[in-house]
Amino acid sequence: xxxxxxxxxxxxxxxxxxxxxxxxxxxxxxxxxxxxxxxxxxxxxxxxxxxxxxxxxxxxxxxxxxxxxxxxxxxxxxxxxxxxxxxxxxxxxxxxxxxxxxxxxxxxxx
Amino acid sequence: xxxxxxxxxxxxxxxxxxxxxxxxxxxxxxxxxxxxxxxxxxxxxxxxxxxxxxxxxxxxxxxxxxxxxxxxxxxxxxxxxxxxxxxxxxxxxxxxxxxxxxxxxxxxxxxxx
Numbered sequence: 770x771x772x773x774x775x776x777x778x779x780x781x782x783x784x785x786x787x788x789x790x791x792x793x794x795x796x797x798x799x800x801x802x803x804x805x806x807x808x809x810x811x812x813x814x815x816x817x818x819x820x821x822x823x824x825x826x827x828x829x830x831x832x833x834x835x836x837x838x839x840x841x842x843x844x845x846x847x848x849x850x851x852x853x854x855x856x857x858x859x860x861x862x863x864x865x866x867x868x869x870x871x872x873x874x875x876x877x878x879x
Numbered sequence: 880x881x882x883x884x885x886x887x888x889x890x891x892x893x894x895x896x897x898x899x900x901x902x903x904x905x906x907x908x909x910x911x912x913x914x915x916x917x918x919x920x921x922x923x924x925x926x927x928x929x930x931x932x933x934x935x936x937x938x939x940x941x942x943x944x945x946x947x948x949x950x951x952x953x954x955x956x957x958x959x960x961x962x963x964x965x966x967x968x969x970x971x972x973x974x975x976x977x978x979x980x981x982x983x984x985x986x987x988x989x990x991x992x
Binding site: 811818856 | 910912914919920921922923924927929933935937970980981983984986
């Protein structure tokens with residue numbers, strides 16, 4: 770079993786739709802959680818960190834469920850420019866080794 | 880430049896050859912990471928450095944892969960006796976050494992024929 774698992778998609782959604790991705794992690798000692806965005810043939814870039822209480826940044830909301838060991842990303846009012854691959858990233862307590870999931874591809878359609 | 884710089888951006892080599900990939904991190908960043916990414920996959924962890932020392936090299940696939948960071952800044956990933964399966968984009972990232980944002984370079988695309 771992979772340490773970080775994501776549904777690879779693609780998720781095809783119309784503009785304006787709300788879409789949500791989940792990511793599960795296997796190591797209960799995981800401590801830090803992030804969502805990165807990667808455009809086609811580009812490097813990954815941080816989208817947002819995920820805090821225990823959940824956090825929001827504009828149209829994006831991230832949540833953490835430690836009991837079930839998953840994090841989620843919700844995108845409201847999808848834009849064409851949101852089309853990308855969204856990577857879930859986890860690191861364990863006491864280490865700065867960041868493990869990436871496979872990524873979930875999102876295509877927002879006009 | 881202000882960002883992470885990787886060279887070469889593209890490298891084509893023949894099976895069995897030796898390859899070096901270079902990463903110049905953001906100035907002042909103590910942590911430096913190497914990842915490998917194949918098509919349709921997420922970045923696969925290889926190794927990370929805190930300063931000059933390798934803090935975790937558990938992702939290096941075998942002893943053909945080696946990385947150094949002798950002065951705590953620039954790092955070189957070295958691959959001996961390359962195989963076709965080594966073909967991938969090799970990404971370097973740097974960070975401030977705390978749990979936080981990683982800044983990636985544009986990657987070095989390695990093709991082994």
